[in-house]
Amino acid sequence: xxxxxxxxxxxxxxxxxxxxxxxxxxxxxxxxxxxxxxxxxxxxxxxxxxxxxxxxxxxxxxxxxxxxxxxxxxxxxxxxxxxxxxxxxxxxxxxxxxxxxxxxxxxxxxxxxxxxxxxxxxxxxxxxxxxxxxxxxxxxxxxxxxxxxxxxxxxxxxxxxxxxxxxxxxxxxxxxxxxxxxxxxxxxxxxxxxxxxxxxxxxxxxxxxxxxxxxxxxxxxxxxxxxxxxxxxxxxxxxxxxxxxxxxxxxxxxxxxxxxxxxxxxxxxxxxxxxxxxxxxxxxxxxxxxxxxxxxxxxxxxxxxxxxxxxxxxxxxxxxxxxxxxxxxxxxxxxxxxxxxxxxxxxxxxxxxxxxxxxxxxxxxxxxxxxxxxxxxxxxxxxxxxxxxxxxxxxxxxxxxxxxxxxxxxxxxxxxxxxxxxxxxxxxxxxxxxxxxxxxxxxxxxxxxxxxxxxxxxxxxxxxxxxxxxxxxxxxxxxxxxxxxxxxxxxxxxxxx
Numbered sequence: 001x002x003x004x005x006x007x008x009x010x011x012x013x014x015x016x017x018x019x020x021x022x023x024x025x026x027x028x029x030x031x032x033x034x035x036x037x038x039x040x041x042x043x044x045x046x047x048x049x050x051x052x053x054x055x056x057x058x059x060x061x062x063x064x065x066x067x068x069x070x071x072x073x074x075x076x077x078x079x080x081x082x083x084x085x086x087x088x089x090x091x092x093x094x095x096x097x098x099x100x101x102x103x104x105x106x107x108x109x110x111x112x113x114x115x116x117x118x119x120x121x122x123x124x125x126x127x128x129x130x131x132x133x134x135x136x137x138x139x140x141x142x143x144x145x146x147x148x149x150x151x152x153x154x155x156x157x158x159x160x161x162x163x164x165x166x167x168x169x170x171x172x173x174x175x176x177x178x179x180x181x182x183x184x185x186x187x188x189x190x191x192x193x194x195x196x197x198x199x200x201x202x203x204x205x206x207x208x209x210x211x212x213x214x215x216x217x218x219x220x221x222x223x224x225x226x227x228x229x230x231x232x233x234x235x236x237x238x239x240x241x242x243x244x245x246x247x248x249x250x251x252x253x254x255x256x257x258x259x260x261x262x263x264x265x266x267x268x269x270x271x272x273x274x275x276x277x278x279x280x281x282x283x284x285x286x287x288x289x290x291x292x293x294x295x296x297x298x299x300x301x302x303x304x305x306x307x308x309x310x311x312x313x314x315x316x317x318x319x320x321x322x323x324x325x326x327x328x329x330x331x332x333x334x335x336x337x338x339x340x341x342x343x344x345x346x347x348x349x350x351x352x353x354x355x356x357x358x359x360x361x362x363x364x365x366x367x368x369x370x371x372x373x374x375x376x377x378x379x380x381x382x383x384x385x386x387x388x389x390x391x392x393x394x395x396x397x398x399x400x401x402x403x404x405x406x407x408x409x410x411x412x413x414x415x416x417x418x419x420x421x422x423x424x425x426x427x428x429x430x431x432x433x434x435x436x437x438x439x440x441x442x443x444x445x446x447x448x449x450x451x452x453x454x455x456x457x458x459x460x461x462x463x464x465x466x467x468x469x470x471x472x473x474x475x476x477x478x479x480x481x482x483x484x485x486x487x488x489x490x491x492x493x494x495x496x497x
Contacts, residue, residue, distance in 0.1 A: 010038040013045040020052055030107045031058035032100070039088050039398050043421075046092035047270050055110045057095040057263075059103050060085050084395040087421040091428075093270035095263055105260040108249050112225040117194030118142040118265050121187040122168035124199035125175045129229065129254050130168030133197060136258030142265055144168065145192055155186050177210035181218065188222040196226045197257065202235035212243045219248075229257055271425050278469045281307050285469055292497055298340055298378060301493035308462050310478070312490045315380035324365045325358055327379045334382040336491070337361070339368045341375040343494055346409060348372070354382065383491055385484035386441065386451050389417070390463055392476035400467045404429075404460055406438045407480035414438070424464040429457035451483030459488060472497050 009031060016029065029049065036042060046056055060082075089096045097103040109115075120137055122144060124130035134144045144167055152165035159179055164170040169187075171179050180200065187196050198215055202208050212230075219226045230240050230250040243250060251257040279285065285307050288300060296304075299317050306312070316327035317340055328335055339350030348371050352364045361379070368377045389407035394400050402424050405417035418432035433442060433453050444450030459481060467473060475496040482489050 008035070008037050009033050010036070010041040010045070013042060013049065017045040017048050017052075020049065020054075022052070025054075027054050028107055028110045029054055029056045030103055031056070031094075032103075033058050033060045034062055036060075036085065036088070036397070043088060043092045046094055047272055050093040050270060051272075055095075056093065057097055057103055057106050057110070058089065059097050059100060060089075081395060081398075083419055084398040084401055084421070087401055087419050088398060090268065091270060091421045093267075095267050097263065101256070102259065102263070105251070105256050106263050108251065109227065109257070109260040109264050111249050112219075112227060115195045115225050115261070115264055119192055119194045120144050120197060120261070121147070121190070121193045121195070122197045122199065123171065123180065123183045123187065124168050125171050125173050125180075126199065126201065127164075127168075127170050129199045129201075129231065130170060133199070133229075133254040133258050134168060136255055137261065140258070140262040140265075142262060147190070147192075151190070155182065158182050174205065177214045180211055181214045184214070184218045184222065184226065188218075188224050193224065195224055195261075196222070197229065198226060199229040199231070199254070201230065202232035202239075208232075208236045208239040209242070212239050212248070216243065216246055216248055227251070227257060227261070229254060268431065271427050279308060279465050282469045285466070289470060289472075289497065294496060295343065296495040296497060297375075298493065301495045302490075304466070304495065305478075305490055305493060308466050310459055310462055310490050311488060312493075313381040313383050315378055317376050317378045318365075319369075319376045321362055321365050324361050324377060324379060328355070328358060328361045331379060331381055333357070335361070336380050336382050337364045337368060338378045338380070338492070339371045339374045340378050341373045342371065345492075350374075355379075380491070383482040383489045385449070385482045385487065387480035387482060388442070388451060388456060389477070389479045390460055390481060391417075391479065392422075392463060392467065392473065394474045400471075400473070402432075402460060402464060402467075404432050404456070405436055406441065407478075411479065422464050422467050424460055426457055426461055429460040429464075430454075432460070433457060449484045451488060452486045455483065455486050455488050456481075459490075470497075 050056065086096060095106060097106055120142060122130050122133055137144055147165060147167045156165045160172055160174055163172050169183050171183060184196060187193050200208065200211050215228055228250040230236065231252055233252055285304060288303055302312050314331055316331060318324045318327050333356045335355040337352045337355050338345055342348050342350055345351045350368060350371055355361055355364060365377055368374060387406065387408035389405050389411050391403040392400050398421065400422035401419050402422050403417045403419040405411055406414060416437045418435045420428050420432055430453060433439065433456055442450045442453060463476065473495060477494040478490045480491050482491050
C-alpha cells in the first residue's frame, strides 16, 4: 500500500480476514507498507489469518529516523519507530523483508510445504554452487550436516566414481535423472534432514527434461520441502519454461534462495496472550503516581518496584553529611553512593562503588552533592552479580516496547538488546533473553555465575504487567538489574510519565 489516504494496509488485512474461505482465499500474503496507522488492527487480523493457515511477509519503507527525541533513559535513547515496526511484525507473525527482491524470493519459498527445522541436504551436479549455498546457510545459522558414511554407502554405490555423498551430495556433471531421483528419495527418509535443495543446471551433455520431471514428481510425493535452483536460464530455457508451466517454482541463484530460507527459518509463530489482567494493587500504584509528570523521583520509583514485587537493595536518600554517616552505619558496608537527580549518573561521575569507610562516605558525599542538578545522595547496599537491563519506551501509535540486554555501561557500548511489543508473555520474554548475543554470559561463563533466565523473564513480565496498569508511563529503566543464580535486585530505576 503506497498512498493510503482512503484505504490502508490494516483495512486490506481486515477484509482478507473477514472474507476468508478455506480452499479459496490466498494462503500467502505479501505486503509493501509505507505507513501503519492502526497497529492493533494489523496485529489482530494478521494473527487471525495466520491461525487460519496463512503466511504473511512484508516490506516496510520509510524506516530512516529523521531525528531523535530527548530521552531520559538508556532505552529511550536506543529505540526508534522502526524497532516498533519490527516488534509489531514479530508479535503479529509477519516475516519482515528489506527489499522487493527479498520479498518475492520469500514468497516463492513460502509456496513450498513449511520447513520444520534448520537442517538442509543439498544435491548438486556442480561443486561450486553447493559450496556457496552451504556458506550462506551456515553463516546465517542453518545447518548443512555431514551425512554419516554408514548411511550413505549404499547411495554412493549408485553414483559415478568421484561423486560425493558427504552433503552437499555432488552427483557430478554426468549425473543422471535416475541418480537424482535416488538421492532425493534417500534424503527424504533421513531423520536428520528437514529440507532438500536441488541445484541442477545444464552442462550441455543432455536435455534436462527428465531431471526436471523427477524434481516435480518428488516435490509432489516427498514429505519434506524440496527447493530448486535452476541456474541455466539460457541453455535450459525450454526445459525451465516447461517446469514452470507444470507448476514448478525455481530460483536462479544460491544466494537468493539461501537468504529466503534463512528468513523462513527465523520465523516464530505469534504468541497470542490470554486476557491481560491488571495488577491487584492497581489502586496503590496509581495513588503513588497520581499527578506526577516527567521524571519520577528515585525513591518513588523504588516504591513502585516494591508494589510489583521486584526486589531492590536497602537504601537511604540523604541531603546532609551527618545523615549520610548515619545511613552508612545502619546499612552496613560495602556501599554504593549515587547522586540523585541526573538521569545518566555515570556520565556525570555520579556513581561510587565499594565505599567501605566512614571517611569515604564523607569525601564522596561532598563531591556528589556538588554535581549540577543534584537533589540528594543515595546510599545503598552493594550488590554483586551480572548487570542486566530491562527497559521500556512508549512509541506513539504502537504502545510500549520492552527491551532487555546486558546492563550498566555495556548497553551503550555493545547495544546488545532484544525488544518486544507489550504486553509480553513469559514465552516471549524467554525468547528475548535467548536471542541476545550475550546469552552465554547470562547462562554463566568461565566459572562466573550468570542469572537464571526464568528469574530474568519473571521481572520482564512484572514490568509488562505494570504497563497495563499504568499506561501513562513513557519510559522506564531498570539499569542495572543485578543478578546471580535465582537472586536479582534492581539497583537503579528511572521512570518517566
